[in-house]
Amino acid sequence: MTTQLFGDRVERREDARLLRGEGRYLDDLGSDALQVAFVRSPHAHARVLDIEVDGALDVDGLVAIYTHDDLPGRLAEPLPLLIPHPALDQPRTGYALANGVVRHVGEPIAMVVATDRYTAEDVAERIAVIYETLPPVVGIATAYGAANLVHPDVPGNRSATLVQEVGDVDTALAAAPHVLELDLDIERSASMPLEGRGVFARFDPVDEHLRVYSSTQTPTSVRFAVAAILGLPDSRVECVAPDVGGGFGVKIMHPWPEEVLVPWAAMRLRRGVKYTEDRREHFVAATHERGQLQHVRVGVSDEGCILGLDVDLRHDNGAYTPYGLIVPIITSTQLPGPYRLPAYRVAFTSLYTNTVPVTPYRGAGRPQGVFAMERTMDRIAAHLDLDRAEVRRRNFVTPDEMPYDVGLTFQDGRPTIYDSGDFPASLDKLTALIGWDDFAQLRAEAAAEGRQIGIGLACYVEGTGVGPYEGGHVQVEPNGRVNVSTGLSSQGQGHQTVFAQIVASELGVPFADVHVVTGDTRRFGYAVGTFASRAAVMSGNAIALAARAVRDKAVRIAADALEANPDDMEIVDGIVRVKGSPSDGIALKTVAVLSNPLRYSFSEESKAATQFTMPARGGPPVPAGEAPGLEGRDYYSPERSTFANGMHAATVEVDPATAEVTVLRYAVVHDCGNLINPMIVEGQIHGGVAQGIAGALYERMAYDSDGQLLNASFMDFLMPYATEIPHIETDHLETPSPLNPLGIKGAGEAGVIPGSAVIAAAIEDATGIVITRMPISPSELWALRGEDEG
């Protein structure tokens, strides 16, 4: 078997188990656990006057009902503000169970524990909550107007305002020969993994040990949060992310009310307790994203070069700000994309509304920023009657300007410096792939047949691999098995495969011998989490460094045993050998035996390491500076993020009779540096593009003015099926990142980022109608056409 696996289309290690139905998702665990249901607010904004449980107490199988009054200590206090920021001067977070006031439909008020979920729901429906409704604040314009307040002590519903400026925008705009203005609107959407949230906890009273399983993107952080809030030593809490049925951002939010309440109930009841979210709950009790109003002013030269860009963002953060300002900060800092902006000012106002809180969803603020920038590019092209690709080309940062400092502070508190990329080359690839230059003729031919077709493109730069760090542990067992662990968790990205590819390549061992565990604090306690397209960059590099440490140690031990020069050694197919002398080697598993001097032997192999059989050598059995065992642990902590980039183009057809939009072709050129597994990278892009098209044409959160989510089901929230997603054509440009040992950049989110911008541009090209608001439905496009023909 070859050991050079980095870069190969290796089939996934995860699959056989998942294909047999042997996955272990949250609700597959705890078959004998007590089950939980919640009483949730039906009102967007109300005072809770009373909670009457008498009518629920005779349900057979009821174990406990908890309200805020029952919660002890920190569990009764507001949940943590995860990411404080100096500009977030009015942060607010919710309670695990409502403390007198509810601020969005779906906020939990009472927790029911029963013998099964059906019974728990019977009880929940018999609990009577008495409300006094308060005026709801729904929608960005209403929140900004602030006739009513979400939090009575937050003036103007403003949680934060932040201005960043590079250069002198006012002077640049004053001097510009052309100044254009755009008002843009992006609606809400959500991650919507097919597995909702879930928590299962059990407490061992003998060991006084709490184990929490959560369908989370950050088990290490859930562990610390649960320990802190329940007043337990970290060492008495462990958290495991089992198989997770999709995340896409929503599961990076933590600790959820359910995530602290379920472990608390498990400790109190001395029983396993489990909560599995249902779909309606996921719509109204998990989190959403997108949702911005944008005002853009751009100053442009006669040639179409941007001289100054001034952007004002109004961002809907929902009822609370547990995840801080990450989303509008990312919009602000990623909005410039691949373009050189001599002067750029971006201001955002983050606003409270009586809706579900906003936390990152795949793309995390970038789709909004790219929508603003790319709609602006298209407007410049239209104004100056230039080709849209050419306008972009004239504004690109060029490869010889790398590293390119945008001058802004990124979401990790570090400078926004592009480390790599060749934007002109990417655009050449994209225009060739989609046939940009020939499209005018196709459009004319289609028009002659009475068909409306159009083409659009959009570019983005994505900061990936944000810090602070991830770690990796690699250990070779005396039987040759290689165990790898890292703390961050997996939601379908194929980490067990790609991390094994890295270790097999670095260590020179067969892929089949490498076994990877992710997201289990029992195996690796220090981690940050899986988000921001960071797992491959962060854990991939940490694991590579750990594998290199193992390799170096193996070479030292083998060289000692073979009396060879360590510099002349290599590891091939699990054998540590002298270069050019394949017969002169020692198996890595034997090195593992020798690495751990023994007094006691339990197997034939390990006899070689006992005290009377080990070759005699001077000094102590474990040399100074060494540790027993053939293992290594290392961390990767980058100075700053690495910036991937890409460009998408699409062609669409608009039905003249119905205004229905069909995506005809969708092309992607992507640069995430060196590819570990091209099959997996392409799969990530496909899934992202599908979410991008979904967000452009189908998915929105339809709140009415009372704060009721009108489409909180899959009947009404239109997630696309196979019939809605076109074939996606991909091409890669690989400009390795100079920032990390493997030269990789993140790939997880990329596919979704330019979706709305690309489709809006293509619809505009097909119809001639200016598109400023996404998503767009056929009826909305029909109505716009009416206005246009007016």
Add this chain to the structure above:
Amino acid sequence: MIEETHEVTLRVNGVARTVRVPARRLLHDTLRHDLGLTGTHAGCEHGVCGCCTVLYDGRPVRSCLMLAIGSQAGEIRTVEGLAAPDGTLSPVQRAFRECHGLQCGFCTPGFLMTTTALLEEDPAPSDSQIEQSMAGNLCRCTGYQNITASVRRAAELLAEGGR
């Protein structure tokens, strides 16, 4: 308030299984939590996502829209019944692995059951038939491209005489 239960016998993957359940218990809950066949997943519990798809007398059905007590007449097949007893993957399962037709794996059992039924009915479906047949199952990870490729590949493997 004590709920009445009923003895229910289901034939699942060729084996008769008897359990006592309340009349309202959904088929997917009985499969998952009474019989321990947790490969069938619940994604929406209102019949849209297709994660809970099982075969009932050979036809794909939503097990979240059926009651266990009403499912005694037919032969039920779940994802656990696809591989050979020694664990060897079926051609449909192999095709999904080869073509990267799954990522998080949560929707996958539903797609496998739908595909199995499709190819049993028509071993050589057209691309458009494949797309239409898959249009009752949601996937949030793959963008469907590799799923439809997997179905095409499964048809090839079956034609090559795989089982």
